[in-house]
Amino acid sequence: GKRTLARYIAKTILCAGKDNDMQPCGRCRPCRSFDEGANPNFRLIRNETQNILISQIRELIDDISIRPAEGRKVYLIEDADLMTTQAQNCLLKTLEEPPEYGVIFLTTSVYESLLPTVRSRVAQLRLKPYSVMEIMTIAHEKGIDLSGKEYLVGLSGGIPGRVFGLAADKSFEENRNKVMSFVFEGNMFSRLELNRFLSGNRDAFRSCLDILESVYRDVLLVQCSAGDGLINSDKQDNIIKYAKEFSPVDIMEKIKGIRDIRKNLKRHMNYQLAVDMLTLAV
Numbered sequence: 280g281k282r283t284l285a286r287y288i289a290k291t292i293l294c295a296g297k298d299n300d301m302q303p304c305g306r307c308r309p310c311r312s313f314d315e316g317a318n319p320n321f322r323l324i325r326n327e328t329q330n331i332l333i334s335q336i337r338e339l340i341d342d343i344s345i346r347p348a349e350g351r352k353v354y355l356i357e358d359a360d361l362m363t364t365q366a367q368n369c370l371l372k373t374l375e376e377p378p379e380y381g382v383i384f385l386t387t388s389v390y391e392s393l394l395p396t397v398r399s400r401v402a403q404l405r406l407k408p409y410s411v412m413e414i415m416t417i418a419h420e421k422g423i424d425l426s427g428k429e430y431l432v433g434l435s436g437g438i439p440g441r442v443f444g445l446a447a448d449k450s451f452e453e454n455r456n457k458v459m460s461f462v463f464e465g466n467m468f469s470r471l472e473l474n475r476f477l478s479g480n481r482d483a484f485r486s487c488l489d490i491l492e493s494v495y496r497d498v499l500l501v502q503c504s505a506g507d508g509l510i511n512s513d514k515q516d517n518i519i520k521y522a523k524e525f526s527p528v529d530i531m532e533k534i535k536g537i538r539d540i541r542k543n544l545k546r547h548m549n550y551q552l553a554v555d556m557l558t559l560a561v
């Protein structure tokens with residue numbers, strides 16, 4: 280995806296091999312140091328805490344003002360939407376007028392959440408999400424078996440890196456099974472079961488929220504008679520049955536409940552309270 284592409288372009292820009300301008304030679308010193316993560320003219324900026332901070336952007340600005348011994352300097356700000364507002368504002372002038380040897384890349388999955396002033400200063404390259412078929416082909420080439428796991432594609436927004444990440448995550452299937460019994464059995468026992476599981480498994484919480492939201496999304500789709508694009512297509516029968524038991528308004532309320540829990544967690548809501556809200560109230 281975009282991460283891989285941005286790194287690839289950065290490496291191409293920094294390559295000193297002269298035989299081909301379109302791709303890195305992979306043999307010259309800049310290429311080799313790039314592969315080792317030690318190219319002095321390449322800097323990766325990403326969040327070390329929850330956000331990308333203004334101090335990190337100040338470091339970039341200080342660094343970019345120093346002319347390289349040779350060639351160019353490339354900066355990659357990953358998940359640029361995690362920049363604080365102050366950090367984004369701090370970056371504006373440099374984005375507007377970088378030195379002629381300086382190149383700055385920003386990657387983000389949520390372009391719209393960047394400040395308009397930042398967006399107006401960058402050239403945007405939107406990577407279309409891959410289709411299920413395309414992801415299956417890539418997986419096949421990589422020797423990854425995704426058969427029967429088409430739902431991973433929808434759950435990860437068609438971003439290959441995330442699909443394969445989920446496929447490799449051993450706990451993911453367990454999380455998914457827990458969520459599915461929670462929704463489709465829908466009794467007090469399954470609620471308490473998920474409650475107990477999440478209470479002792481904080482790492483699984485976000486993943487379970489995502490899975491649960493994807494199920495409710497599917498139910499809504501079925502209720503709007505658009506059952507084609509189901510993420511959890513392997514659970515289609517359950518989803519159709521569930522869609523008959525609840526109204527679209529009920530489902531919207533459930534989705535809103537999940538959104539509220541996400542919001543409250545960002546505001547440092549007590550974790551056990553979040554688990555209780557999810558399993559007993561939503």
Ligand SMILES: [Zn+2]
Binds near residue numbers: 294296304309
């Ligand atoms: Zn090279």
